[in-house]
Amino acid sequence: MNIQRLRTTSVLLFFAALMSLSSQAMAKAPIYTSFFSDLAVSGYDAVAYFNESKAVEGSEKFELEYKGAQWRFKNEANLNAFKASPEKYAPQYGGYCAWAVANNDTAKGDPLQWTIHQGKLYLNYNADIQAKWESDKVNLIEKANKNWPDVL
Structure with missing residues (x-):
């Protein structure tokens, strides 16, 4: 019984250590x-x-x-x-999906789903997300600019 309790405690301590990693260590590039x-x-x-x-x-x-x-x-x-x-040339929001950043999240940017708006390059996750982006990009850019880089 003591060995089982020791194993359980060890496992719990391991997961507690994982959970206590700082948000800095978990930050995205x-x-x-x-x-x-x-x-x-x-x-x-x-x-x-x-x-x-x-x-x-x-x-x-x-x-x-x-x-x-x-x-x-x-x-x-x-x-x-x-x-x-x-x-001038690097995509906005580090190349993360601009729609995701506008929604306070991150997702991969697909280089085939792109837009240039007012001289800036924006990438989106996929064609469906790009359609959502295109329908309201001015508002979404304003939101994304407020969220960036805090979403990282």
């Missing part, structure tokens, strides 16, 4: 990357959204680190444009 990658925008070229009005995959040949994530670009010109002004 400022730039969304998938669990198994450190690529921002899933490896898509953030500058191409502005220059080509489409999602374009970046190349390993044109890569740089910014805010703890790796950013890829189609060519050297786009890499240099980003280097000169990353805040």
Whole structure:
């Protein structure tokens, strides 16, 4: 009986220790990357959204680190444009889904579900969420701006 009680106590202490981890330790990164990658925008070229009005995959040949994530670009010109002004090209809310941030949450941003509004790039989780975003983006941007970066 004492061994069983000791095991139960040990298990409870283990879970209590897990639960007591600070929120700082559990915070999300400022730039969304998938669990198994450190690529921002899933490896898509953030500058191409502005220059080509489409999602374009970046190349390993044109890569740089910014805010703890790796950013890829189609060519050297786009890499240099980003280097000169990353805040101009990086997606808002670190590439997390803009609709989720507006709703005080986070979700992955899909590089194929994007919008440029007033010179800023926004990503959304999927096509259904993007439709919701598009229907009320001015209001949602205002909400998301209030929630960011506290949602992390």
